Amino acid sequence: MSTNTHTLAVVGSLRQLPTEVESALSGELDAMGRLIERRLKMTAPKWRTALTQSVHMSSPEPLVREVSPGAAYASAVEEGVRPGGKGLPRFFDPASRSIVQWLQGKAFGSARKPRKGSLKFTAMELELRDRYEGLAWSVRHKGTKARPFVKPAFQQLEPTMRVRLITAVEAAMRASAAQGGTA
Structure with a gap:
């Protein structure tokens, strides 16, 4: 039965x-x-x-x-992500917001965010984007546990x-x- x-x-x-x-x-x-x-x-x-x-x-x-x-x-946390999959959404996609916030907290901690439009803000955004792309590459090629x-x-x-x-x-x-x- x-x-x-x-x-x-x-x-x-x-x-x-x-x-x-x-x-x-x-x-x-x-x-x-x-x-x-x-x-x-x-x-x-x-x-x-x-x-x-x-x-x-x-x-x-x-x-x-x-x-x-x-x-x-x-489900990705529960089961993990296998290598070779689609990976993460694009950096500016709204679906990536929580991942970007997590990465920003890990990369910059509680540092004050510079004024929007300043050179420091641009540098911080570029570094965050580069770190995000590195994370996306790692998820795509290595997966997650x-x-x-x-x-x-x-x-x-x-x-x-x-x-x-x-x-x-x-x-x-x-x-x-x-x-x-x-x-």
């Missing part, structure tokens, strides 16, 4: 349970979703917390919770989540049977 068929069978059988069980599961899923969300935010690689702040939980269906990072580069944070967090919390779900269902079934429901 495939995983998809098995999942559909489980969801189908859950829909036939009393409403008390569904509400207990829903509450437990919300709590576990927040737990996973916190764990992802703690373990995500950080720089200006864009990746961390993009982690969110959604509920597309009543008994489904999805916790995922929303940053465009989250994977820094997984989603999969390890899920694997670490999965045993706890199983136990909590089973406990919530058993408690709701006992409560339903005690009230004369069909358990």
